[in-house]
Amino acid sequence: MNDAYFKEKAACCMTEDKIERNLFDEFGVKRGLRDFNGKGVLTGLTNISKIESSKVMDGKSVPCDGKLWFRGYEINDLVNGIGDRGFEEVAYLLLMGELPDREELDAFCKELNELRRLPQNFTRDVIMKAPGQDIMNSMTKSVLTLASYDDRVSDNSVENVLRQSMSLISVFPMLAVYGYHAYNHYDLGGSMYIHRPDPNRSTAENILYMLRPDQKYTELEARVLDTALILHMEHGGGNNSTFTTRVVTSSGSDTYSVIAAALSSLKGPKHGGANIKVVRMMNDIREHVGDTADEGEIRSYLEKIVDKEAFDRSGLIYGMGHAVYSLSDPRAQIFKTFVEKLAHEKGREADYQLYSAVERLAPQIIGEKRKIYKGVSANVDFYSGFVYSMLDIPLELYTPMFAMARIVGWSAHRIEELINMDKIIRPAYKSIMKEREYVPMEQR
CATH class of the missing domain: 1.10.580.10 (Citrate Synthase, domain 1)
Structure with a gap:
């Protein structure tokens, strides 16, 4: 396999397929099917589940604690009410x-x-x-x-x-x-x-x-x-x-x-x-923070992560933030109650305290260092990886x-x-291609 060939041709793709960001705004394209505020473009209707992350008050959308319903039932009620199956x-x-x-x-x-x-x-x-x-x-x-x-x-x-x-x-x-x-x-x-x-x-x-x-x-x-x-x-x-x-x-x-x-x-x-990235990030924090019970040290290292100076240098604190939720992810809140019990049974209280500290400090740091359009809180991925590790799941x-x-x-x-359904889902793409005259092989 000729790696040099693919590297060269990849550069061609990067040049020919690159679209200037301002054109997306010019043509009103919702990149990622989300508007500027992160709200998803409406593409369908469903009776299966519902998510709530904001409420309309005095004509304005105001962030609220996240809620999740399955078929009309609030997720907390389902988790608390079900049996062993x-x-x-x-x-x-x-x-x-x-x-x-x-x-x-x-x-x-x-x-x-x-x-x-x-x-x-x-x-x-x-x-x-x-x-x-x-x-x-x-x-x-x-x-x-x-x-x-x-x-x-x-x-x-x-x-x-x-x-x-x-x-x-x-x-x-x-x-x-x-x-x-x-x-x-x-x-x-x-x-x-x-x-x-x-x-x-x-x-x-x-x-x-x-x-x-x-x-x-x-x-x-x-x-x-x-x-x-x-x-x-x-x-x-x-x-x-x-x-x-x-x-x-x-x-x-x-x-x-x-x-x-x-x-x-x-x-x-x-x-x-995403939860794999959380586990790897937390392992990295343990390796580089001398005293994981010292919130000052934890804060300092999280700041380095956000500043792209530590971990994978992406600037992301994994497990923080969600495309929909702002103040809280109800799934993460439920998870946390069970995580504490399991951490006690497994002798992982110190790890639990570290996770709790990161959950508390990360939104503050992100809010200080990033321009964000809505609140940031722990999502379900933040604790799920920790749970799986305590369950000895590889x-x-x-x-x-x-x-x-x-x-x-x-x-x-x-x-x-x-x-x-009565139609195939087929969204539109605006072509910005320039038309060109065909060039015969011998003239290229």
């Missing part, structure tokens, strides 16, 4: 539109358990073949391969898509955990553990059961993971991977292709991979953990789009 209960709510009664939940869990199996030799022939560190790519490969085993792959009736969706919801933990074990064995030289899921355990319990060599976990660990899955399950139709789900669904594509596209979106570091599975939860939201939005 919280993931399953909320998944039913998002897919069917109503909270299940005991009989409906039992039947739903029974169906999920019956669907929680992979085709014969699939683990050996697909998941273990060409394993790699990027488990999201492994999952995407597996999802697309599963389409080959479905005789009704292109049937987009709601009944069939619901079946396909529930099947993928059921097997996602297996695709992720088995993919990690294959990577850990073949690439890292570790032992291989392929534990079959237990039909008597919840989704959260089965993840820990399949992941850990001794298959053991505490009640609190399962409860915290169950909560984490719920908090990541859905977040409005405007996030990148859910919008991707809507866009690809509108083309008439099949469920497997739609979910593969959503996975490809989620794996990006600006989306589902870094390679952080984004796949997000996917195991968000597959429910994607499925709900796919079904809603199928029921209501």
